[in-house]
Amino acid sequence: MVAKKKTKKTLSSAAAEKTVETAMASLAEVATTSSQVIVTLSKESRKLTTVTRRLSKKRALLMRKKKSATGKMKMDPNAANRKNVKLIENEIAAIRKEAARVAEQKATLTPEMAALKTISKRAMTYTKALERADKVLNKPKKKRRRKKAVRKVAEIQV
Numbered sequence: 514m515v516a517k518k519k520t521k522k523t524l525s526s527a528a529a530e531k532t533v534e535t536a537m538a539s540l541a542e543v544a545t546t547s548s549q550v551i552v553t554l555s556k557e558s559r560k561l562t563t564v565t566r567r568l569s570k571k572r573a574l575l576m577r578k579k580k581s582a583t584g585k586m587k588m589d590p591n592a593a594n595r596k597n598v599k600l601i602e603n604e605i606a607a608i609r610k611e612a613a614r615v616a617e618q619k620a621t622l623t624p625e626m627a628a629l630k631t632i633s634k635r636a637m638t639y640t641k642a643l644e645r646a647d648k649v650l651n652k653p654k655k656k657r658r659r660k661k662a663v664r665k666v667a668e669i670q671v
Contacts, residue, residue, distance in 0.1 A: 544637045565619070575601055582601055
């Protein structure tokens with residue numbers, strides 16, 4: 514049995530035009546969507562940064578409190594002083610746990626944002642280049658003025 518050769522399908526101009534328009538539209542959509550996502554992620558990143566700063570300040574304050582409470586406990590090791598030091602240590606542990614959670618979120622957010630920025634930049638550049646090329650290609654043809662055309666015909670006849 515002889516295998517039939519597959520013939521290449523001919524491409525119509527309408528199908529080619531549709532393909533080009535779809536590709537340009539999807540590229541423009543990627544550019545706008547990625548820029549919107551970058552704005553959202555940068556807001557979230559700023560929030561995480563402020564949370565990190567707040568936790569850092571709170572932790573520093575608690576460390577100072579712990580130092581003074583530990584000094585009081587050494588001077589007078591009663592139950593109230595021990596309880597105070599224990600409460601401060603528990604708060605510090607909770608802040609450390611929260612800081613670790615925020616740092617993990619930030620660690621996943623940063624590379625994603627960087628990748629999105631590069632993709633957005635590429636998509637915007639390609640879109641602008643395509644728009645410029647489209648503008649150049651779709652310029653109307655210049656029409657010759659009648660006088661010049663008549664002169665050239667007259668010159669050819671002579």
